Amino acid sequence: MAEHTAHHTEGHEHHVVPIRVYTWTLIGLLILLIVTVAAGFIPMPVWLGTVVALAIAAFKTSLVMAFFMHVKFSGKLVWLFAAAGFFWLVIMIIFAYADYITRPWEPVPGF
Amino acid sequence: MATQTIAHGEQQRVNYLNWKTTVASWLFTYDHKRIGILYLVSITIFFLLGGIAAALIRMELATPKGDLLTSDVYNKMFTIHGVLMIFFFLVPSIPAVFGNFVLPMMIGARDVAFPRLNLLSWYFFMVGALLATIALVKGGIDTGWTFYTPYSSSFAKGEVSLAIVGVFLAGFSSIFTGINFLVTIHKMRAPGMTWFRLPLFVWAMYATSLIQVLGTPVVAITLLLVAVERSLRIGIFDPNLGGDPILYQHLFWFYSHPAVYIMILPGMGVISEVISAFSKKRVFGYHFVAFASLAIAIIGFLVWGHHMFSTGQSIYASILFSFLTFLVAIPSAIKTFNWMATIWKGRVHWEAPMIYALGFMGLFVIGGLTGLYLAAMATNVHLTDTYFIVAHFHYVMVGGAIMAYLAALHFWWPKMTGRMYPQSWAKLSALLVFVGFNLTFFPQFILGYMGMPRRYHSYPEEWAALNLLSSAGASVLGIGYLLPAIYLVWSLKYGRVVTERNPWGARGLEWELVDTPPDPHNFERTPIVTRPAYDYGHPEEPTGIIPKPRPVVVGGKDG
Ligand code: HEM
Numbered sequence A: 001m002a003e004h005t006a007h008h009t010e011g012h013e014h015h016v017v018p019i020r021v022y023t024w025t026l027i028g029l030l031i032l033l034i035v036t037v038a039a040g041f042i043p044m045p046v047w048l049g050t051v052v053a054l055a056i057a058a059f060k061t062s063l064v065m066a067f068f069m070h071v072k073f074s075g076k077l078v079w080l081f082a083a084a085g086f087f088w089l090v091i092m093i094i095f096a097y098a099d100y101i102t103r104p105w106e107p108v109p110g111f
Numbered sequence B: 001m002a003t004q005t006i007a008h009g010e011q012q013r014v015n016y017l018n019w020k021t022t023v024a025s026w027l028f029t030y031d032h033k034r035i036g037i038l039y040l041v042s043i044t045i046f047f048l049l050g051g052i053a054a055a056l057i058r059m060e061l062a063t064p065k066g067d068l069l070t071s072d073v074y075n076k077m078f079t080i081h082g083v084l085m086i087f088f089f090l091v092p093s094i095p096a097v098f099g100n101f102v103l104p105m106m107i108g109a110r111d112v113a114f115p116r117l118n119l120l121s122w123y124f125f126m127v128g129a130l131l132a133t134i135a136l137v138k139g140g141i142d143t144g145w146t147f148y149t150p151y152s153s154s155f156a157k158g159e160v161s162l163a164i165v166g167v168f169l170a171g172f173s174s175i176f177t178g179i180n181f182l183v184t185i186h187k188m189r190a191p192g193m194t195w196f197r198l199p200l201f202v203w204a205m206y207a208t209s210l211i212q213v214l215g216t217p218v219v220a221i222t223l224l225l226v227a228v229e230r231s232l233r234i235g236i237f238d239p240n241l242g243g244d245p246i247l248y249q250h251l252f253w254f255y256s257h258p259a260v261y262i263m264i265l266p267g268m269g270v271i272s273e274v275i276s277a278f279s280k281k282r283v284f285g286y287h288f289v290a291f292a293s294l295a296i297a298i299i300g301f302l303v304w305g306h307h308m309f310s311t312g313q314s315i316y317a318s319i320l321f322s323f324l325t326f327l328v329a330i331p332s333a334i335k336t337f338n339w340m341a342t343i344w345k346g347r348v349h350w351e352a353p354m355i356y357a358l359g360f361m362g363l364f365v366i367g368g369l370t371g372l373y374l375a376a377m378a379t380n381v382h383l384t385d386t387y388f389i390v391a392h393f394h395y396v397m398v399g400g401a402i403m404a405y406l407a408a409l410h411f412w413w414p415k416m417t418g419r420m421y422p423q424s425w426a427k428l429s430a431l432l433v434f435v436g437f438n439l440t441f442f443p444q445f446i447l448g449y450m451g452m453p454r455r456y457h458s459y460p461e462e463w464a465a466l467n468l469l470s471s472a473g474a475s476v477l478g479i480g481y482l483l484p485a486i487y488l489v490w491s492l493k494y495g496r497v498v499t500e501r502n503p504w505g506a507r508g509l510e511w512e513l514v515d516t517p518p519d520p521h522n523f524e525r526t527p528i529v530t531r532p533a534y535d536y537g538h539p540e541e542p543t544g545i546i547p548k549p550r551p552v553v554v555g556g557k558d559g
């Protein structure tokens, strides 16, 4: 019916993902879990540890988004919204850092 | 669809209210209209409970001595009041009730994109509300609605974690509603319903949904972290455990400032509808009003630090946030001016929804402008944490958002129920709300300016008169809110029966093509939209038409 006129951007509903893909994604995530734990035992400076942990986490997130959440098989609009989620995260971090980084710049009277 | 005309009572047309009447048919409905009604009933209960807490607060403050409530009970009262009113009334109010009820009709759809998710969102809301209520019954919490750390995470007694899980669930119900509306607006518009033919309420709901989807997860997780710190003593916000309390404020306000726009943007959408319907004119500067909604949603995310000018935030960050806060007032001003220009030289009809809408404009302007006093860092230091803040946000949230909610309720009530309420009572209550509201909250600006801090149950003698005035005004306001509850319920049984589709002579698919009360599937067939929104200049041209049946009819969804 009429709703179909608006449908052309997305192939989402019609795409069938083979179970294999889900299985491999799951295995990939479990391997990354082991890597995360293993990395915790390797001695390294705190900042490096943080970077490594966050990098692994980001990789896991992208696996979940791409395959479990079907973003890889979806249209541009879904990509746009997924990207917006990340962009907003960046906003949150940058503006919060605007506070943390500039706090030592000047002793503020009264604080 | 069944018979079009009603032969007075004998032969009732099938509508969304009477086609199934069991309790289960309501509790398991996928019909966006019924879900809207479920929300309406539930949030009314929380408005009442929150209102009782407010009444106790104002009774305590009627006299300088802290004699009615101990300071401990007083703290719990304003926490109950804030938590219920914000998370369980205002955030869901217009989106979940009227967004659900009219948005699909406005765009010519027969339901939202995900009807099951829609019902799930109501269940999340109810379970969250239940948990929060249990927390309040089991002795209450005294953290304030802001749950500031480290007090909330390390010191506060009571069921803070339970309340937090309640708010968390309500947050997810809000996210579900947002996702649903975004997809509905993108995917379910009827043929011919282009983006710039959308009613401005839909634009406002689109902007609101963006905030709900992008902001709410942050507060949900942040609150959960507070609960984690409480139970597991992992240091996140408490400096004693190696955490940072200011980080909590950043994360909390990253959502909670945008959240104030979750509360006001849908209200602005309602005002666009009502003002144009009762001025019989297209909204002036349609595109500007539409884009102003988006601008508010986006810039609204960049200003949260204005809640932290005096809590240890770096002065440089404060300068940035102050500047951006001034920017966000511009789109709000654009809207206000455009509404005034819409009324200008319109054929104004003074029906109850219009009176509420005009009340909104008066009060919202005061609320928004006083926000600018707070956005300026120098004045903020003097005014922060005083009654000036309390007055500011009540002007926007109560004077603005709740006025708009009442305008919406009076505007769409005949469509929802098939009954008309008594106009003169409705106008009287609009007047009482306006007068009572100003009596209650205007004195608080002065009190705050004189230095009266918020969140204390006693105060020095010299502030007695203004506080008494405020408490007296609150009783007038209370009556103004009780009246609609009475005459609207009364109208369900005794009100004039409305059978015509368009009792206000308004434009829009929900008025022109949908029966009163609506058919379970809204439209016989998906309409074709032929005109822009608010086409009052061409009364003879319908906004949309229902196409003739085609040989092969694809069945609609069941509900
Ligand atoms: C027109 C633009 C607005 C501006 C410039 C503005 C500005 C501000 C500022 C600077 C504060 C922080 C004051 C302080 O704590 O020192 C504040 C507090 C607040 N505003 Fe607004 N505001 C605006 C609109 C709104 C709207 C539309 C709402 C709600 C619908 C709202 C609700 C609140 C609330 C709830 C607080 C206090 C939160 C708390 O500490 O409990 N504001 N506003």
Ligand SMILES: [Cu+2]
Binding pocket: B256, B257, B260, B303, B304, B306, B307
């Ligand atoms: Cu704010």
